Amino acid sequence: MDVAEIYPADRVTVREVGLRDGLQLVKAFPSTRGKQRWIAEEHAAGVRHFEVGSFLPAARFPQFADVRDIVATVAALPDAHGIALAMNERGQDEALASGVPEIACVVSATEEHSLANARRPRQKAIEDIARLCALRDASAHRPIVHPAISMALGCSISGAVDPNEVLRLVAACFEAGADAVSIADTVGYAGPKQVGELTALAVKLGGGPITVHLHDTRGMGIANAAAALDAGARILDGSLGGLGGCPFAPGATGNVVFEDLVFLCESKGFSTGIDLPKLVSVREVLQSEMPGEPLHGALARAGLPGKAAAA
Amino acid sequence: MDVAEIYPADRVTVREVGLRDGLQLVKAFPSTRGKQRWIAEEHAAGVRHFEVGSFLPAARFPQFADVRDIVATVAALPDAHGIALAMNERGQDEALASGVPEIACVVSATEEHSLANARRPRQKAIEDIARLCALRDASAHRPIVHPAISMALGCSISGAVDPNEVLRLVAACFEAGADAVSIADTVGYAGPKQVGELTALAVKLGGGPITVHLHDTRGMGIANAAAALDAGARILDGSLGGLGGCPFAPGATGNVVFEDLVFLCESKGFSTGIDLPKLVSVREVLQSEMPGEPLHGALARAGLPGKAAAA
Numbered sequence: 001m002d003v004a005e006i007y008p009a010d011r012v013t014v015r016e017v018g019l020r021d022g023l024q025l026v027k028a029f030p031s032t033r034g035k036q037r038w039i040a041e042e043h044a045a046g047v048r049h050f051e052v053g054s055f056l057p058a059a060r061f062p063q064f065a066d067v068r069d070i071v072a073t074v075a076a077l078p079d080a081h082g083i084a085l086a087m088n089e090r091g092q093d094e095a096l097a098s099g100v101p102e103i104a105c106v107v108s109a110t111e112e113h114s115l116a117n118a119r120r121p122r123q124k125a126i127e128d129i130a131r132l133c134a135l136r137d138a139s140a141h142r143p144i145v146h147p148a149i150s151m152a153l154g155c156s157i158s159g160a161v162d163p164n165e166v167l168r169l170v171a172a173c174f175e176a177g178a179d180a181v182s183i184a185d186t187v188g189y190a191g192p193k194q195v196g197e198l199t200a201l202a203v204k205l206g207g208g209p210i211t212v213h214l215h216d217t218r219g220m221g222i223a224n225a226a227a228a229l230d231a232g233a234r235i236l237d238g239s240l241g242g243l244g245g246c247p248f249a250p251g252a253t254g255n256v257v258f259e260d261l262v263f264l265c266e267s268k269g270f271s272t273g274i275d276l277p278k279l280v281s282v283r284e285v286l287q288s289e290m291p292g293e294p295l296h297g298a299l300a301r302a303g304l305p306g307k308a309a310a311a
Numbered sequence: 312m313d314v315a316e317i318y319p320a321d322r323v324t325v326r327e328v329g330l331r332d333g334l335q336l337v338k339a340f341p342s343t344r345g346k347q348r349w350i351a352e353e354h355a356a357g358v359r360h361f362e363v364g365s366f367l368p369a370a371r372f373p374q375f376a377d378v379r380d381i382v383a384t385v386a387a388l389p390d391a392h393g394i395a396l397a398m399n400e401r402g403q404d405e406a407l408a409s410g411v412p413e414i415a416c417v418v419s420a421t422e423e424h425s426l427a428n429a430r431r432p433r434q435k436a437i438e439d440i441a442r443l444c445a446l447r448d449a450s451a452h453r454p455i456v457h458p459a460i461s462m463a464l465g466c467s468i469s470g471a472v473d474p475n476e477v478l479r480l481v482a483a484c485f486e487a488g489a490d491a492v493s494i495a496d497t498v499g500y501a502g503p504k505q506v507g508e509l510t511a512l513a514v515k516l517g518g519g520p521i522t523v524h525l526h527d528t529r530g531m532g533i534a535n536a537a538a539a540l541d542a543g544a545r546i547l548d549g550s551l552g553g554l555g556g557c558p559f560a561p562g563a564t565g566n567v568v569f570e571d572l573v574f575l576c577e578s579k580g581f582s583t584g585i586d587l588p589k590l591v592s593v594r595e596v597l598q599s600e601m602p603g604e605p606l607h608g609a610l611a612r613a614g615l616p617g618k619a620a621a622a
Contacts, residue, residue, distance in 0.1 A: 159617050188609075189616040191578025192537045218616070219571035219609030220578070223534035226503045252613035260530035267502025267531070298499075298530030302563035305500040305529070306470050 001101050001144045003179040006049075006081055007209050007235050012270035014261055015049035016042055017213070018239030018286075019070065020085055021255055023053075025245045029063040030289035036073045038285045042240070043077045045278035050074050051083040051104065051237075055091035071100045083146070087118065092132045095143075102144040103136075104182070105129060107173065109151040109166050110158040117150075126172050133177025147173045148182035148213060153198065154189025156248045163198050167205065174207030180235070181210060185224065187248055188217025192227035199231035211235035214256045216296070217246050221256030222264050229268060236261060241283050241295030257297035259283075263304075276304060312412050312455045314490040317360075317392055318520050318546050323581035325572055326360035327353055328524070329550030329597075330381065331396055332566055334364075336556045340374040341600035347384045349596045353551070354388045356589035361385050362394040362415065362548075366402035382411045394457070398429065403443045406454075413455040414447075415493070416440060418484065420462040420477050421469040428461075437483050444488025458484045459493035459524060464509060465500025467559045474509050478516065485518030491546070492521060496535065498559055499528025503538035510542035522546035525567045527607070528557050532567030533575050540579060547572060552594050552606030568608035570594075574615075587615060 007013050019035055030038065039050055052074055053067035067084060074082035083102040086095040095103045107125040108114035114122045129147050136145055151158075152166045166183065173181045183202055185195065195212065202210045212228035214221050214237070225236055238261040244254025262274050280300050287295065318324050330346055341349065350361055363385055364378035378395060385393035394413040397406040406414045418436040419425035425433045440458050447456055462469075463477045477494065484492045494513055496506065506523065513521045523539035525532050525548070536547055549572040555565025573585050591611050598606065 154616055156617065187616070188613065191575055192534075193579045216609060217613045218574060219533055219568060220575065222530055223503075223537040223575065226534045226537065246613065248617075249613040253609050257530060263529060264502055264531065264534060268504045298527060298564050302499065302528045302557065302560040305465055305498070306467065306559075 001142055003144050003209060006102070006144060007180065009209070009234060011234065012229065012265050012272060013049055013235045014258065014265060014272055014274070015051060015083070015235065015237045016047050016240060016258055017051040017237045017255060018243045018258065020051040020053050022239035022243030023063045025247060025254070026063070026243065026290055026293050028290045028292060030286070032066040032069055034285060034289035035066070035070055038282060039070070039073055040077070041282040041285060042279065043080055045282060046272070046274035047279070048079055049081045049083065051085065052100070054085040054087065055094040056087060068098050071098050075099070089128060089131065092128065092135070096135055096139060099141055100143060101141065102146055103132060105132065105145070105147045106150050107147055107169055109149050109161045109169065110155045112157045113151050113155050116157055122169065126176055129173055129178055130176040144179045145177065146180045146182065146211070147178050148184045148211070150184045150186045152183045153185040153194055154187060156187045163201065166198060167201055170202050171205055171207060174205070178208065180208050182213045183210060184213040185215055187246055188215035188220065188252070190224060191220050192223045195224040196227035196231045199228045199233050203232040209235055211237065213237040215246060216242055216253040216256045217249055222260055225256055225261055225264055226268065229265070229270065240279070241286055241297055241300070243286060243293065243295065253296050259299050260297050263299050312453055314455050314520060317413070317455060318491065320520070320545060322545065323540065323576050323583060324360055324546045325569065325576060325583055325585070326362060326394070326546065326548045327358050327551060327569055328362040328548045328566060329554045329569065331362040331364050333550035333554030334374045336558060336565070337374070337554065337601055337604050339601045339603060341597070343377040343380055345596060345600035346377070346381055349593060350381070350384055351388070352593040352596060353590065354391055356593065357583070357585035358590070359390055360392045360394065362396065363411070365396040365398065366405040367398060379409050382409050386410070400439060400442065403439065403446070407446055407450060410452055411454060412452065413457055414443065416443065416456070416458045417461050418458055418480055420460050420472045420480065421466045423468045424462050424466050427468055433480065437487055440484055440489055441487040455490045456488065457491045457493065457522070458489050459495045459522070461495045461497045463494045464496040464505055465498060467498045474512065477509060478512055481513050482516055482518060485516070489519065491519050493524045494521060495524040496526055498557055499526035499531065499563070501535060502531050503534045506535040507538035507542045510539045510544050514543040520546055522548065524548040526557060527553055527564040527567045528560055533571055536567055536572055536575055537579065540576070540581065551590070552597055552608055552611070554597060554604065554606065564607050570610050571608050574610050
């Protein structure tokens with residue numbers, strides 16, 4: 001996989017991460033058929049990049065038990081690109097074997113969070129990335145390796161995070177062979193100034209594409225996405241209806257609302273190729289599959305601006 | 312009233328407009344006592360600028376029948392500043408007689424909207440401002456005259472709005488004697504690029520302070536506020552819990568959420584003097600006074616970031 005083909009530097013790519021990050025915390029999971037409808041309808045609306053699930057023990061994470069099926073679902077759609085998360089060596093091996101064209105993995109921004117959440121020091125996470133990159137280079141399909149620095153803009157354990165630590169980890173990921181690196185505001189602590197400043201520095205490193213992964217926990221999601229775009233990021237994540245939540249703030253909103261994010265990109269002159277009314281209508285799949293789950297987002301309530309305004 | 316004292320150019324002022332704009336569309340109105348608690352508790356949290364109501368016929372707009380009482384409520388609080396809206400000559404006369412220290416009025420950005428909504432050409436609205444300014448100059452208390460260009464970023468009737476028309480109207484307001492002028496995204500059509508560009512041009516005119524009044528109809532409210540701040544605006548409006556709605560989009564969100572706006576300003580390094588946890592707790596007044604009214608906002612759900620992060 002050529003990262004520049006999947007994520008062209010001259011346009012904005014928005015990625016649907018609801019099937020992974022959005023399902024991390026929900027109470028009811030969509031069926032495999034439901035996920036497939038979700039993907040097919042979003043694909044028909046123009047979405048091309050899907051995070052499909054995580055390679056985790058199915059007993060503890062039943063929502064991702066069908067991850068291989070969903071990898072295959074995306075692979076069967078024209079120009080669609082699937083991404084799967086792998087949290088450890090076993091997950092990486094399984095992801096590699098699944099043939100998914102992109103493997104995401106995680107490095108905590110702080111040592112405290114890394115030890116508490118992944119039970120390993122950050123250095124081990126970097127070594128796992130180097131290992132995965134070696135396996136990638138030896139593979140036939142050469143998936144994109146795309147680590148994320150979680151808690152990069154504030155940590156649920158340590159609080160404020162030193163941006164220089166984050167930049168050091170971003171550089172370490174690229175040195176380990178990563179094709180792209182995400183900066184994640186995992187718990188939605190940041191405002192646009194902080195997001196813009198860190199993104200600009202990460203882009204300036206020049207190691208490769210920088211993704212900005214935002215949560216709308218404190219209502220700053222869209223403003224932070226605008227700041228990330230202004231700072232040069234060209235890959236942004238969101239989940240339809242803002243599906244998901246925050247393990248540290250019960251009732252909080254989840255990922256930045258995908259359809260509102262698309263509206264933002266278009267309003268800033270970045271064409272996403274996505275048909276917004278079609279995208280909004282896919283919320284019906286989520287509502288029927290997860291009837292108890294609150295969906296967020298302003299565009300779905302208000303509709304697009306009047307026709308004359310859109311002209 | 313010296314506008315530079317009420318709105319110092321070297322800091323950001325956030326104004327609570329929920330008692331006027333937020334009540335324009337609600338089904339149940341708060342009691343006068345409820346409004347007074349709302350104001351007193353927000354004042355205790357550090358809020359100083361309150362739009363208190365509109366001078367309109369009480370028979371048709373019962374939610375503003377107590378506007379004179381609320382003007383007096385704000386006047387009695389230390390350092391608090393009250394603003395009342397006047398839509399026509401009669402309203403202006405009444406507002407002037409009430410002693411309210413600031414009178415807001417409206418000019419539609421488009422001729423079509425002006426004729427349909429206010430049944431007058433825009434030129435008449437400008438003449439009314441000149442008349443109000445003459446009355447102000449002859450008054451003892453000399454209230455601030457602060458017109459808003461409604462539909463300045465998109466019109467519910469005409470669609471797209473020519474920014475040069477808006478700038479012409481902003482200049483005409485200042486020439487008529489206005490102390491400050493608001494740019495209003497009345498129906499929430501704009502994204503941050505458009506808001507930033509128009510704000511920068513309006514600030515550059517140099518006529519006086521520029522307020523940016525935003526609605527969160529399509530989820531862009533906070534991102535648009537960030538863009539307005541970046542472009543040099545130093546007065547922003549919001550309503551607690553995003554109270555209000557949009558007459559052209561039933562079920563849509565209303566004004567930008569006041570508490571999330573305060574969080575944004577603080578995150579960008581603009582000190583507002585407002586205690587956020589105290590401000591969020593004032594939502595209880597709205598909930599008990601208007602139990603059926605949906606309140607929006609992410610901060611109220613998620614809470615502030617952890618203590619260490621806030622340090």
